[in-house]
Amino acid sequence: MDTKNDNRLVRLIPNGLTLSRLVLTLVFLSMILYSPHTGSEKPAAFLMVAFTLFVIAGLTDIFDGPVARAFGVTSKFGRMVDPLADKILVGGAFICFVIVRQPTFTNIFSPCTETLIQWTTAIVIIAREVFVTILRHIAEARGVSFAATVTGKVKMFVQSFGIGTVMIKWAFVSRPWGDWFTVVTFAIMLLVTVVSGIKSLQRPRR
Template structure:
């Protein structure tokens, strides 16, 4: 198993540790959880960079990397919603978009079409990650800016989802339904 795939697996294993620290009740537990989230998020960048640079892209990585990302982000969003930091309907919007775009990519792949990440999608991801990092800390002075960025991320989630479907409507082939 190559290094990028090991990093992907590590990211998946970090999720339960992140959740445990979110539930623990000692002074720095939220900061430790946030640090774990940051490290796990960084492994996403790192494994992709190493895989592309060293030509180590595998079918396992193509499957597991986006799955690991979704597990990590979903866990953080659910934890933030469970604390009442963000509304659950925003989590539903974000996750619905993720499932829909993943489904679109699967459908496209079945027709040998690759849907690359768009700049809007990347901007959505960055704004989500920044907002989650700020909100996960539990530091009150960071919550307001974190919430502003989070609601911006929700808007970007909707816009980028519409963009993916608009640009790739041929994949849906609605005439054969």
Template sequence: MRVANLANFLTGIRLVLVPIFLLFLFAGDGHETASRLTAFIIFTVAVITDRLDGSLARTYGMVTEFGKLADPIADKMLIGAALIGLSMLGDLPWWVTVVILIRELGITVLRFAVLRRGVIPASRGGKLKTLVQAVAIGLFVLPLHNWPPAWHTVAWVIMWAAIVLTVLTGADYVVSAIKDSRERTAGR
């Protein structure tokens, strides 16, 4: 399979969008309305490329070794950059960033550790977690300081859902990996 395909191109776009997103997130004092709206649009486009590249790769047989490695790295870079940026700006408590990033990095390490035996596919819960995280982070990227207080509540309700899903799906991946490892060991 050629590395140069549409799915991998979209992954590359996502990698390029991360620093551009950060430039707009931190523009001025980090709380300028126009810059934050632009950062939100860039974040949204990057999230959409994540959804599209995976769908294209599976549907049209564009899965490559490069894509298997680059896609999760691009995802973690986008989510990590957004979370760290929001925490640096004081818009999101650091504990939220730490909890989500520990799970994301831990599962990524686990996936790479078992890559030679096969890919750990994303579960439905993992896909839901990704969607809820993206919505929650996107809401925090918006210039909520200019919006009615109800939007802060909505953003926090969705962020709490993302945190719960993050922890539960992380535990599920670990349990599944342990179970798979035991089954492989018993099957020898």
């Protein structure tokens, strides 16, 4: 009896990590949206708390898959909800950045160019995620596994690095080098995002 209960608890761990990431994501996104209302142009402490939540959410993404495989409790639920949680975390962050008008590039670009960069980044990232989600549903409906690949993991890492770059720049950096570093980071991030989307199209779906 105890063994059965232990097995049930073990099966809950990976999905529990995924669900905890969703909760952390909602808090993180709420903090981004509230940041402009803290009364400070650079609310460093507040943003670093939000960034810490983002890092913890990212760590749950690193561990839930290996834990599931280690205990032999992988499931269709995990394969579907885990990437969905990632999409809400990353896509939601860039939508929130558009709303709060971050990142800024006041040292090198006009406000119009800033807005263009913010919107273009969000649209490309979200379009890729919607596209891959459709492909995943088609594959799963046909009984074909559409688990995460190395390309997808690299994309997730680069996008997470991009989010961290925005948060740290917003909190601490006002100099031109910070603007240029963010621009280069965004360029690499968009390139990796597009390439990973193309790679997903080449995967078998039947």
